[in-house]
Amino acid sequence: MNYENILSEYNNGITTITINRPKKLNALNKDTIQELHDAFEDADNDSDTKVIIVTGSGDKAFVAGADISEFADFSVEEGGKLAAQGQALLFNFVENLSTPVIAAVNGFALGGGLELAMACHFRVASNNAKMGLPETSLGVIPGYGGTQRLPQLVGKGRAMEMVMTAGMIDATQASHYGLVNHVTELEELIPFCEKIAGKIMRNSSVAIAEAIRAINANYKDGVDGFDVEIEAFGNCFGTEDFTEGTTAFLEKRKADFPGK
Template identity: 85%
Template sequence: MSYSNIISDYSNGITTITINRPKKLNALNRDTIQELHDAFDDANEDADTKVIIITGSGEKAFVAGADISEFADFSVEEGGKLAAKGQELLFDFVESLNTPVIAAVNGFALGGGLELAMACHFRIASSNARMGLPEVSLGVIPGYGGTQRLPQLVGKGRAMEMIMTAGMIDANQALSYGLVNHVVPQEELKTLVESIANKIMRNSSVAIGEAIRAVNANYEDGLNGFDVEIEAFGNCFGTEDFKEGTTAFLEKRKADFPGN
């Protein structure tokens, strides 16, 4: 599939999706959100893709926010629909994928950009990265899950401060908050992310998908995460990956997971 605003590349089990609007600092507009949905959907359905990496083009920005020019004149109803559609199409969609998604945060991750990074399963940042939710400085609030995911990741007090001040934090502060897992110089970011992706790919993709579902259940209203874990644990016993993993362990060899 060809895209106008993103690039999707596959290599050795990894699909890398790059938001490619460098002149706009990779800002999210409606077309880009739709293209991202399509690319994530295609990668998730591709049996050969074991890990998805999302990053931004250039050296300045992961995603510097939403394209404000698209919604500056929206009504109350239009604003609500914008948030609802965006969450469904991209942010909630990414969070729920059974293929691991790593955000390689290579610069500014502001507003919708930070919200996209937070929807990923975890984040790795370059040392020049800056993160924040500046929406209240525009008279609006984060609308793509930011008020929900940020407190989950950094705690209520820190999230309140970041949202209320509309300020940015640097990569090391994000690391101390638990917002990102690792910080490295920008020239080392790709290498580290791919190294972690390769570690993930050694394991059962089926089990990883079930683990993602169980972890996410803890944050979903109406679900008991322990019950989901029990169900997911049981499901694993019916898979070829479980048979291969346990057999390989008993035979003292490396597992070759079939992925089903």
């Protein structure tokens, strides 16, 4: 598929999606959000894709925020609709994908950019990364899940401070907070993510999908995550991957998972 605002490339089990609006510091507008949805959906439906990496073009920004010019004159109703549609189309969608998604955060990840990174299953940052939710400095709050996912990752107090001050933290502080898993040199960011992807791809994609579902269940209101884990655990017993994994273990060989 041809895109105007992003790039999507497949190689050796990994689909890399790059937000490609460098003149706008890769800011998210309506069209880019739709294209990202389509690219993530295509990658998730591709049985050859075992891991998705999302990053920004250039070395200045992952995503520097939302395109404010698109909604500066919105009404209350339009603002609520903007947040609801964006969450459903991209942010919640990414969080609940069955294919692992790694955010490779290069440069600024602000506002909607940090919200996109937080929707991914985990994050790796380059050492020039700067992260924050500056929305209160514009008279609004994060609307793409930021007030929910940031406390889950860094704790309530730190999330309150970051949102209230509208300030940025650097990659080292983000690592200390638990917002990112690893920090690398900029030139090593994608190779490092690919190395992690390689470790993921050795394991059962079916089991990983069930693990994602079970882990996410713990953060959903009204859902008992333990019940979801029990169901998901049982589901694994009916898969070809379980048969291969246990057989390989007993035969003292490396498993060759069929992904079924």
